[in-house]
Amino acid sequence: MASVVILRFVVFVGVLVSVSVQRNIRLNQNRTADLIEAYLHKYGYLNIDDGQRGNYTEQLSQAVRDFQVFANLPVSGTVDKVTLNKMLVFPRCGVKDIIRRNGTSQHYNFQAVGKWNKIDLTWNVSRYHAYLDIDLQMETINKAFQYWSNVTNLTFRHTPLEEPDIDIQFIREEHGDGNPFDGRGSNAAHAFFPGESSISGDAHFDEDEEWSLYQNGTNLLAVAVHEFGHSLGLGHSRSPGSVMSPFFEEFNENFTLHADDIKGIQSLYKNDPRMEINNTVTSTSTISSLTNSLNISTIAVTSDPLEDLNGTIAEMTSETSTAEGTKNSDRKRCHGNTKNCKSDKNRRKHNKKQKNKSKKVSKKSERRNTGSDEVDGEYNQDNENGTSYSLLRNETGHVKKKICHLKFDAVDGLNNKTYAFRNEYIYEVASFNIKRRKIRALFRKAPANVSSAVFHPATKELLIFKGKHIWKYNGKKLKKGYPKNITDPRYREPSASVLWYTGLILQFKDDMFWFLDERTLTLSDGYPKFSGVYWPNLPLDVDAAVWYKQNNIYFFKDTNYYKLDIVTRSIENGYPQEIAPYWLNCRNKKRSKKD
Template sequence: MDSKVLYILILSGILNVGYCGVIKDKTEDPNTLIDIDGYLEKYGYMESRPPFETEEEILNSDAYRKTAIRKFQSFAGLDATGILNDATIDAMRKPRCGVKDIQTPEEVAQADRPLNFYAPGYKWPSKTITWRASRPTRKLSEATQRYAFENAFKYWSDVTPLKFEYTYGEPDIDIQFAVRDHGDGRYNAFDGKGGVLAHAYYPTNGDTHFDDEESWVFRKNEGTDIETVAAHEFGHALGLGHSSEPKSLMAPFYQGFNPDFKLHEDDIRGIQSLYGTKDGEITTTHAPTTTSSGNDVTPVSPTVCNMKFDAMTLGPDGFTYVFRNKTVYRLNNTGVVATMLSRHVYPGAPRSPGAAVYMDNTKNTFIFKGRRIWRYTGFQLDADYPITITDSNYPTRIHAAIAFKSTGSTAQQIYLFNDNSFWEFNPNTNSIVPGFPLTISGFWRGIPAGIEAAIQWTDGDIYFFKGDKYRRFDADRRTLTKGYPKDKAPAWLGSVCGSAPK
């Protein structure tokens, strides 16, 4: 067998894969290709290949590929021969969800032994979960869609203490129909009719998106059944990964509409391992074919109290906002008062921003990540943003930023920080002020290298965050305040972490 990257010519079209997306084969072009190595990498059976410079570097050995094929066959319920036979190719062509079947060893301790049900460790903190179809499709009536979604949720609420409530406000699970690139990144873009059908995110995001170019139907097989796809994706939104049980709803392959469908016992064990039975008891199984992932579900409070601050800024509403991954935490003087998706507060905001600042004289918020900048007026993204900075003096890795104002002054200056240096950024020209960078140690005495977030707060002092500690800096005297560093969580996140004065 040729040991180069392997492609198999098929008749029914190229297999498209996307994050947590249910997939169908394309049929428009009768002569297209499946990238077998790419498929095995995408779904966790082989390690992803790094960028290559020579042909030698792109070779995957026959033995390595055979092991990966054997793993896939085992997961798909086929004879685990390691031989790429017709049955294996047919299994790879099946409509399916694009989330990994096997996590890497760093993600799951038992990566080389696919589980039946798999719960990665994400769950909702409340047993009442709100939902809303904020952007429905026009291919079915809104009443039909609501009925389909209610039915899809009911599969899960029938076997757990979970309650799903429709809301006209900000939902936990936001359902949207969209096309092509819809703001989830280019690798998660929909690809038109016959490709990725839908995708969903784990808690506590939960957003579920459907490709609006599909032929959506309700309880039919002459198209794509919205209830069946929604029930699978809601499983992900509740915290379930894929199952190696082929009859399970959470198996990776789309199974079409079945009028007699019921949750498989494997689906039930999986969801009850997260939320308990209808009576609220958490269940486990001792069946030899089902094992836990080894990842304990972390309670919400410790997760918040131990989190890294990606960025921190005051907001135009007077609250303080802390960014972490896709989430933003709204803080007042006593601690956290709300937790939201950052893109629901700052539309289009990037995941894990490097820094953020608010300019109270212009009412602009700037979010920095790499060479890109997002600018908001109030909470609305300004036209033509985000922009990419081409100034060669601009730092490519920004860890923190402050909008600095001297006592008695109305002017503000934006300072950007990385490990050991800082720069002044001119927001009018989107460029670095001449004379920078300067060293942090030379100007901000007592502040360590590698700070992770910073803010000039409402009391006029500047606060620098690193790890689980923070330091208070007297802006006028340019000195570190005595008694610091202190633990950041009690002082900033409030009673959930044990309140303490700043």
């Protein structure tokens, strides 16, 4: 028996242990050997079944060599101090390094494990880190997704109202997915590859880790970029400097995707962010990124956009909607562990933890800002040029009472966030911290009050409508030649606008609707038409609209919102619903009355 122990440590520690070694030293060595062996099993270097075949000692040695190759360490087959430190101390991802298929392991610089069958992906954070600022967490996660969208045709949208494709959680220890965290150090995060499981694509971060949004500690941005690579289908890379390396190196604020990362992700998804327009397109409209989410490569647009709707969208979305519906019905929010379920009770408990932080932020904002708020006296004040956001929370950290009665003039998704326009302000909604800013502080020369707005995700351009004029912004900059006057005599000032799947702009006013081509500033033939004929359950004179997911549009009217299925042209069951709980985070009426 002693000889077996000796042979084992020739492999693991590279030290020949004599039979006369004291018992307590031998026990410590055995414990270390067990940890190393468990590590090699966990990360794919040593198959459990391997112990039943051939020389187990040689298999252990080969597993160590494989690890050293993957970790770019000197290859010896024995575990020296450097190898041991890399294994048991160095922060790393919890996903396997070597993916085995049919009994054989994959040894590529990059590993492409799977992919999504769509390119418009959604995400949400269902469990935030308790001690990091929530807005900074959201900003960091959004930025991490941009690393991948910048080199592919993928788009990522924050969807706090429905189950996302990628659910993000900060959790600790055992959490119901079979891959428990181990506290600070070593296993810092893990994610799941695309697939049909309810947990496919999800990303988990160890809340006990010393996370940092800057330099000290384990950098959240770098780790999130890595984990989202797994969520998209990439395995680990053994290329030095690769984002998909399993080991989290010292943070470099200027880090970029390695050539190996780009090659890997582009082997799964195209690198062209905009689809080509086929010569069969007969109108002057462009194919927006909305068509990408419908898997539509070419659309023959006739004179009436609604005529194309029944044949094109219904056919192209049927398969995608079925697959997505199956996943959504199977997805379990708690992932087998009810402690992780984000119920309203848990959310209120979580919000309470943020009370002191929100209070400090609000007071700091009030000290910093000057001038008056013209909307109502209860909001925090903007500074004199309106360049800072105001947090719309009172000293207890709850959403202020009057914000819960806010009506929307326009709503749109800009940079993976949802914004609502009201009078001269723009509000970031569907977020824990409801914030606002003066429109003209963001978009120079914009109208004081916006009638409606549309963000085009393919061109990254924001269109603002007021009266019979249109403003077009690329980022914060007004494009040359704008604002422009819309001279088509059939045109009226719209109360709501939304980007249609063909690239035309669907607009509403009173009981009429029409399609506008923003390049020619003309209406489609045969329009305007009566809304009641084509959208029978839609209220008249809606205030705002935003495209949501693949075949849904949210319409806003007074303090309610409606979810419309554009294929059936009907309002979904259960609607209308109140805007306040879901878009303004006003979840407790009794509490809001005391604010």
